[in-house]
Structures are given as structure tokens and as C-alpha cells.
Amino acid sequence: xxxxxxxxxxxxxxxxxxxxxxxxxxxxxxxxxxxxxxxxxxxxxxxxxxxxxxxxxxxxxxxxxxxxxxxxxxxxxxxxxxxxxxxxxxxxxxxxxxxxxxxxxxxxxxxxxxxxxxxxxxxxxxxxxxxxxxxxxxxxxxxxxxxxxxxxxxxxxxxxxxxxxxxxxxxxxxxxxxxxxxxxxxxxxxxxxxxxxxxxxxxxxxxxxxxxxxxxxxxxxxxxxxxxxxxxxxxxxxxxxxxxxxxxxxxxxxxxxxxxxxxxxxxxxxxxxxxxxxxxxxxxxxxxxxxxxxxxxxxxxxxxxxxxxxxxxxxxxxxxxxxxxxxxxxxxxxxxxxxxxxxxxxxxxxxxxxxxx
Numbered sequence: 001x002x003x004x005x006x007x008x009x010x011x012x013x014x015x016x017x018x019x020x021x022x023x024x025x026x027x028x029x030x031x032x033x034x035x036x037x038x039x040x041x042x043x044x045x046x047x048x049x050x051x052x053x054x055x056x057x058x059x060x061x062x063x064x065x066x067x068x069x070x071x072x073x074x075x076x077x078x079x080x081x082x083x084x085x086x087x088x089x090x091x092x093x094x095x096x097x098x099x100x101x102x103x104x105x106x107x108x109x110x111x112x113x114x115x116x117x118x119x120x121x122x123x124x125x126x127x128x129x130x131x132x133x134x135x136x137x138x139x140x141x142x143x144x145x146x147x148x149x150x151x152x153x154x155x156x157x158x159x160x161x162x163x164x165x166x167x168x169x170x171x172x173x174x175x176x177x178x179x180x181x182x183x184x185x186x187x188x189x190x191x192x193x194x195x196x197x198x199x200x201x202x203x204x205x206x207x208x209x210x211x212x213x214x215x216x217x218x219x220x221x222x223x224x225x226x227x228x229x230x231x232x233x234x235x236x237x238x239x240x241x242x243x244x245x246x247x248x249x250x251x252x253x254x255x256x257x258x259x260x261x262x263x264x265x266x267x268x269x270x271x272x273x274x275x276x277x278x279x280x281x282x283x284x285x286x287x288x289x290x291x292x293x294x295x296x297x298x299x300x301x302x303x304x305x306x307x308x309x310x311x312x313x314x315x316x317x318x319x320x321x322x323x324x325x326x327x328x329x330x331x332x333x334x335x336x337x338x339x340x341x342x343x344x345x346x347x348x349x350x351x352x353x354x355x356x357x
Contacts, residue, residue, distance in 0.1 A: 007032045035068050039327075043329060064334055070325050078148055131165060133165060157196075164213075166212065197233055251263060277325060281312070300354035302317075308337070
């Protein structure tokens with residue numbers, strides 16, 4: 001796995017980022033040092049040409065100052081995990097310096113019929129015809145992910161979009177299933193197969209408490225504490241956050257111990273959860289901002305060479321966000337995005353003014 005010493009050594013090899021807040025030590029769990037930009041691998045076709053693009057981007061990222069890699073078993077029919085595995089083996093960067101994250105929940109393409117046939121998934125465990133978080137299934141998917149990546153262990157393992165289940169279940173049944181998943185993941189930590197675990201969400205943390213797919217962070221942490229006390233390993237939350245989707249900051253939908261409601265970012269900090277922002281460029285749509293929006297945002301953020309850089313600075317500048325994930329399927333994307341990492345983020349008060357304006 002990644003180690004505090006290894007990741008600190010990686011950061012020290014890039015002194016050009018020292019004054020820009022690019023490398024950040026995790027507040028909760030193992031004190032790993034991670035880059036403020038992470039390389040995401042969701043987008044693209046499941047073909048050799050896209051693999052080659054990702055391989056070049058991964059090599060450029062590891063050589064250029066990005067040591068946070070994010071994937072999932074269902075991304076590009078397992079090819080994203082496999083290309084990361086090849087890139088790690090080819091890179092000169094030691095494993096101890098790289099934080100590798102994957103996810104499970106969605107059934108990889110073409111596998112559902114076989115999984116049902118052999119009993120790996122029971123029909124009642126399936127939601128939306130494609131999602132399962134039963135312990136036996138998660139254990140199988142973790143093993144498959146480790147094989148795809150060619151690794152003995154993952155640093156972070158996420159339950160992928162658990163709100164897919166929540167939308168179809170009573171809340172009590174949903175949290176019963178989630179508790180069983182967390183119990184399995186605590187066992188995987190004890191066996192040295194993962195360093196920590198979390199939830200990677202899409203809608204569940206961006207909706208009000210009465211929504212069918214709402215996720216309650218306080219209740220989740222309580223489950224983890226029931227299982228493993230204060231030394232539990234539920235330490236990560238992944239949530240979409242960008243200029244067009246600021247709800248993790250602006251929507252007061254979580255409670256910590258008791259009301260009043262606070263934001264997801266506030267609750268995560270108080271509950272001991274590291275937050276990783278996904279969709280930082282909204283799948284590329286924030287690379288071209290409307291002129292009026294650009295002019296307004298520029299008043300509050302550091303100077304940027306382009307709209308993508310401006311959008312990344314918004315995420316990097318948000319207090320409580322450890323890292324911004326960005327899909328980078330070409331080496332040129334890495335070089336472009338690292339320009340943002342070389343500029344110090346805006347002060348928290350400046351960002352608050354932007355979000356209140």
C-alpha cells in the first residue's frame with residue numbers, strides 16, 4: 001500500500017508545488033500525502049486506443065506530480081483498472097508513493113447473467129438491475145480488482161453509488177445492507193487487502209433528507225463505530241463537486257449528533273471523513289464557460305490560463321476538499337491540469353464570497 005513515508009517522499013520530489021498547496025496530508029486515517037488533483041479513469045471507449053491514451057496520461061501524471069489514481073471495476077469494462085496496473089508496473093515510482101483507489105457495486109458489463117447463475121448475486125440483492133453491495137459480491141469484486149491492477153492491496157475501496165440501493169429499499173433495510181458491507185470491508189482491512197474504505201456517490205449527498213436516495217453520513221459513521229469503535233476505517237467520501245454542482249458546500253442536508261443541518265463538507269470534517277471531489281470539470285463541460293459566468297468567477301479565484309484551470313481552482317480552493325478528480329485520458333490533459341496545481345488556491349473566505357454571490 002501507500003505509506004506516509006512513501007507519499008511524503010513523492011511530494012518532496014516536486015518542490016515546484018511546495019508553495020501552491022498541491023500536496024495535502026490526509027486529516028483522517030493514515031496520514032498519507034496526496035496530490036490535490038487525482039487522475040480519474042471513467043470516460044472513454046473500452047478499446048485499445050483509449051487504453052493507450054490512458055497509459056500515456058498515467059505515465060505523465062506519475063512523473064509530473066499526481067499520485068492519486070481513481071478507478072472502478074465497471075469503468076470501461078474493467079479496462080481502466082487493467083491499464084492502471086500496467087502503468088504502475090512500468091513507472092519508476094514505488095508503490096508506496098501512489099494512492100490507488102477503486103470501487104465496487106455496479107456489475108461489470110456482460111457479467112450479470114453469470115453472477116446470477118453461480119449464485120454470486122441473489123436476485124433480491126440486485127437494485128436497478130445492475131447494482132449489488134452484498135458482502136460475498138464485494139469480496140469477489142475486490143479480488144477481481146486486485147487481479148486487474150496487479151496489486152496485493154488497495155489504499156481506498158469505495159462502495160460505488162450506494163444510493164442506487166437506497167432508492168429501492170426502506171431506510172432500515174438499506175442501512176442493514178450497508179452495515180453488512182462495512183463489516184466485510186473492516187475484515188478486508190484487517191487482512192491487509194485495503195487500507196481504508198468509503199462511499200463514492202453521485203446524488204445521495206446532494207439531495208435533501210426527504211429524498212428517496214438521500215445518504216446520512218452521521219448514520220454511516222455510527223455503523224462503522226458499532227463495528228470497529230473509533231478506530232474504524234470508514235474514512236473517505238467521494239461526491240460530485242464543481243462550479244455547476246456546489247451542493248456539497250451550499251446544501252444544508254446533514255446532521256452531526258443533532259440538528260441544525262450542516263453541509264456535506266462540514267459534516268464530513270466533523271465526522272472524520274476525507275472528501276474527494278469527483279466530476280471536477282463536470283465530464284469536460286466546464287472547459288468552456290459562458291462569458292458572463294467566467295467574468296464573475298474570475299473575480300474570486302486566482303488568475304487562470306483557461307476555463308478548465310479556473311474550474312479546478314474552484315474545487316482545489318474549497319475548504320474540506322482533499323483532492324479534485326479529473327478524467328485525463330491523454331498526456332496533454334495532465335500537462336494542462338497541472339498548471340492549476342502550480343498556483344496557490346484562493347483563501348476560504350474568497351471562495352465563500354463566490355458561493356454567496
